[in-house]
Each structure stands twice: as C-alpha cells, then as structure tokens.
Amino acid sequence: MAKALWRRMALASSVACVALGIAGQASAQNRAFSFAYDQPTTTAYGVAGNLFDAKLKEVSGGKFSINQFPGAQLGQEPQMLEKMRAGDIDFVITSTANAASVSPQAGVFSLHYIFRDQGHLTRVIADPAVAQAFRDMISDTVKGGHVLGLMTMGMRSMYSKKEIKSVADVKGQKVRVQATKTEDTHFPAYGAQTVHMPFGEVYTSLQTGVVNIAENGVNVYLANKHYEVAPILSMTEHEANNNCIWVSDKTWNSLNDEEKKWVQAAADEVSKVEPAKALQLEKDSAEKLKKMGVKIVDNVDKSGFAKDAQPIQDSLAKELGPHAVKILALVRNVQ
Template sequence: MSRTIRRRRALGAVTVAALILAGSQASAQNRQFSFAYDQPNTTAYGIAANTFDAKLKELSKGTMSINQFPGAQLGQEPQMLQKMRAGDIDFVITATANASTLAPQAGVFSLHFIFRDQAHLVKVLADPQVKDAFRAMIKDQVQGAQVLGLMTMGMRNMYSKKEIKSVDDVKGQKVRVQATKTEDTHFPAYGAQTVHMPFGEVYTSLQTGVVNIAENGVNVYLANKHYEVAPVLSMTEHEANNNCIWVSDKTWNSLTDEQKAWVQAAADEVSRTEPAKALQLEKDSAEKLKKMGVKVVDNVDKTGFARDAAPIQDSLAKELGPHAVKILELVRNIK
C-alpha cells in the first residue's frame, strides 16, 4: 500500500513538474511587450503601433506581440523615455523633438523648412542612410535605449483664436513649443515668445491665455479637441512632425538574434508604410475640421517664415553637433 502511494506521489510530482515546464516554455515562446505613446490610438501613432504589431505577429508566427498604452497612460513622452531607459517600458514612440531631451542632436529634425514638400518628407524617412545616421546619433548619445526607425505625423501647423496669414501675425505672441534649441531659436527669429509645457497642458493654456498660439499636426489638433479653444488652424507647415520608435536596451538584449531581426523588420515596415497613411490622415482630418466649422487658413504666406529660418539652419546644425550636420546634408541631398 505504501509503495503504491509513493508511486502515485512520484507520478504526481513528475506531472506537476511537466506542467510547470510546459507553462514556462509557453510563456517564453509567447511574449507580449509594452508599447506606449502619448497620443490617442486614432492618430498616426496608432497607425504605427498597429502596423508594428501586425508585422511582429506575422514574422514571429504569433509568438510575439505588443500591448498598447496610448493617450499618455504611462506618462508624457519625456517621462516615458526615462521609464523605457530603466527597462520599465519595452517600446515607446516619441517626437524627434522630445528625443532631443536625451540626444540634443535629434533637434535637427525640428529645423524649419528643411523639407521641400510632403513627397520629400516621405522619401527622407524611408532613406536607409538617414535612418542609419539617426540611429548612430542616438547610440552615441543615449544609454539604456536605442531607436529602431523613423516615422511622421505630417507637417506642423499653428493654431490660435486668430488667423496667421504671415510671419507678422506671430510677432509678440506667446507660442507653446517643444523644448528644443531649434524651436527656441526659430520662433524668436519670427518675433514670437516661446513657452514650454507638457503636451497635456496645452488645451488649458490656450483656453486661459497662458499661450496665444500652439502648433502641431492636423490630426493631433483634431484628436485632442484643441479646436475648442483655438478654432483657427493656419497651415504654416513650418516643420515636419517627425517621430521615432524606441526600444529599451533591457528588452533588446533579452531577444535572440532571430527575434531582434523580427523586431527590426516590424519597425522597418512602419517607416516604409506609415508616412503615406499619416499624410492621408492629415488631409482627411482637415476636411473633417472644415465640416465642423473650424476655420482652416490654407493660403498662408510662408515666404517671411522661410526667409527668417534659412540662415538659422546651418548655424544650428553646427551648434548641435556633427551628427546633426551629417543628417541635414543627407536630407538636403535627397531629390
């Protein structure tokens, strides 16, 4: 009798061990990563995250996927960058302007009027040399994380309670800008006063008059309902609204070579397909805003802005550093 009991216990122990092993193998084989961004899923950030997830699932045959945290659930971009570097978030999308809080030379993508038009912007972001140069810059300046690829939300435009038809209309105005040296140099050149604040405070600041003007992509303006407090959108297209996909070094180093290739391919798919979708989303959003009664000023005279911005481009790039100079040259050389 005791021998039978011992045998049953032994078999039970073997069964439990097998189940634990099977469970650990399953968890190792099926991995879900945190993927955070501070805009709603309905924006180009959502397009990028969905594209990344679909490609990663396809290549890994369903063993790897992402769990999205949109709408600043895990913090604004500067906070998410710090959490990612600590290994608390796996993947993050940020504006290249906010990337400059870690790598100041990333501010080169915030230089005004370096993209000739939307077609030029799409070509730049898909160019392997540009991507490699940007990634090398981040690796040289940032510890704990790296950039996998580039994307865009289109062009940035100014919005306010009044029309902005030319550079004269921003003189003396308080403009909320991203905290980069490029913004702090360009806007004063137009005669404006720059104000820094987290994105989440822009709505209230426009409402209360802390700032007179803000600037961002059309879809971001729509999705965050900034039109409620700044009902005039002026299409200045002064700057590209570029972004990058980050991965924590802790996460990256935990992957096999094959898994790293899948992750990189998923980011490459975003860089290849997202820009065209983002630009279409911008166009659709502008049409929707017009139907809602928002005044969209299409005929902005950009010549004054461009004139004041031109002499700043090279001097700022040199001040930022050699990586910025190289990237600016690459951007200009793409036909």
C-alpha cells in the same frame, strides 16, 4: 493492488510535471511588451502601434506582441523616455523634438522648411541612410535606450483664435513650442515669444491666454480638441512632425539575435508603411474639421517664414553637432 495504484499515480504525476514544464517553456517564449505613447489611438501613433504589433506577431510566429498604452497613460514623452531608459517601459514613441531632451542633436529634424513637400518628407523617413544616421546619433549620445526607426505625422502648423496669414502675424505672440534649441531659435527669428509646457497643458493654456498660438499636426489638433479653444488652423507647415520608436536597452539586451531581427523588422515596417497612412489621416482630419466649422487658412504666405528660417538651418545644425550636420545633408540629398 495498492502498489499498482501507487505506480499509476506516480506515473500520472510525472506526466503532469513534464506537461507543466513544457507549458512553462512555451509561455516563457511568448512575450507581450509594453508600448507607450502620449497621443490617442486615433492618431498616427496608434497607426504605428498597430503596424508594429501586426508585423511583430507575423515575423515571430505569434511569440512576440505588444500591449499598447496610449494617451499618456505612462506619462508625457519626456517622462516616458526616462522610464524607458530605466527599463520600466519596453518601447515608446516620441517626437524627434522631445528626443532632443536626451540627445540635443535630434533637434535637427525640427529645423524649419528643410522638407520640400510631403512627398519629400515621406521619402526621407523611409530612407535607410537617414534612419541609420539617426540611430548612430542616438547610439553615440544616449544611454539606456536606442532608436529602432523613424516615422512621421506630417507637417506642423499653427493654430490660434486669429488667422496667421504671414510671418507678421506671429510677431510679439506667445507660442507654445517643444523645448528644443531648434524651436527656441526659429520662433524668435519670426518675432515670437516661445513658451515651454507639457503637451497635456496646451489646451488650458490656449483657453486662458497663457499662450496665444500653439502648433502641431492636423490630426493631433483634431484628436485633442484644441479647435475648441483655438478655432483657426493656419497651414504654415513650418516643420515636420517627425517621431521615433525607442526600445529600452534592458529589453533589447534580453533578446537573442533572431528576436532582435523580429523587433527591427517590426520597426522597419512602420517606417515603410506609416508615413502614407499618416498623411492620409492628416487630409481626412482637415476635411472633418472643415465640416465641423473650423476655419482652415490654406493660403498662408510662407515666404517670410522661409526667408527667416533659411539662414538658421546650417548654423544651428553645426552648433548642434556633427551628427546633425550629417543628417541635414542627407535630408537635402533625398530626391
């Protein structure tokens, strides 16, 4: 009797061990990756995160998903880039301008007035040749991470306590810009003085007068309440607010070929769907700001800005490097 009981207990133990082993194998196949960005979830970054997560779950059959860390929980973009390259974060979204901190040629996307309109911008972001050229550039110039795809938040415009109706209104003004050679060349051409600082310091700097003007997308301006300290948004639309999705090499190299296809498919979905959603978000944000009493200057004379920017485009692209020259040509050729 005791012997039979012992056998039943041994069998039950063996079954339990097998079950645990199977469960362990199943859980090992399920991965939740860290996905970080420095804007609120209400911005296009949040839109991109949700699109990426939904597509990744779909193509992986639920095996892969992401945990989003918005609002600079894991640092500002330059810090997140370093953490991603070290393998501490799986995926990050950064502006292409901040990508220039590790690959200066990425500054080509910050060239002013190279996008004819929002429709052209949308088509450029979705263009496979442009995306591949950008990925090739990062592959050749950056260690520790690479770019999966491109996205956009629309156009960047300037905001201040005063109206900006023409290029004359920025002469002598202190403008907060992202730290790229591109912006450090364009804004002085308009007669402005550039100031670099992390995005998280912009609100206080506008409030205290450390800078007179800042520039960003309409939704970012709304979501971060910059209208409280700079209540006039002037639609200069001088530069595209482009972004890229990065993956850590450590994470990428841990995936098999099929899993890499899942991740790339998720990034491709963002590049395909996000731009239209982002531009609608910009439009909705502008309407909300107007109802709040924020003054939006739509009739900015952009001709002076464009005239000063045009001669810089080719010379700066050439100075940045061959990848930048190629990408600029591809952008111009998108119909």
